[in-house]
Amino acid sequence: MDTSDNLINEAAKIYKVLSNPTRIKILYFLRYQEIDIQVNDIVTQLKIAQPVISKQLGILRRYQLVRNRKEGNKVFYILDDPHVVEMVDDMLNHVKHEIKGLPHPKNLY
Structure with missing residues (x-):
């Protein structure tokens, strides 16, 4: 896979954003x-x-x-990219395996 440094740097920034438990909640x-x-x-x-x-x-x-929408003096929020939460799901599954000491599923690649 040919991945540019810029793309990798942006991905690292997103991982940094996701390193905060409050943001994940x-x-x-x-x-x-x-x-x-x-x-x-x-x-x-x-x-x-x-x-x-x-x-x-x-x-x-x-x-x-996330994205927001203003209506008068109220601001509403909604998830903008559900795919990111699926990525967090994958990480939580990884952590569950680590905590329980279970082997990880075999890689199919």
């Missing part, structure tokens, strides 16, 4: 919402202070992992 919360969600809904559900949630949403938005 936000992504998972938004994953199961069928409508756009306000910041207060995320604060209430995750029990994390509003300034923290707002800051993390800003970072997620900057990297196009």
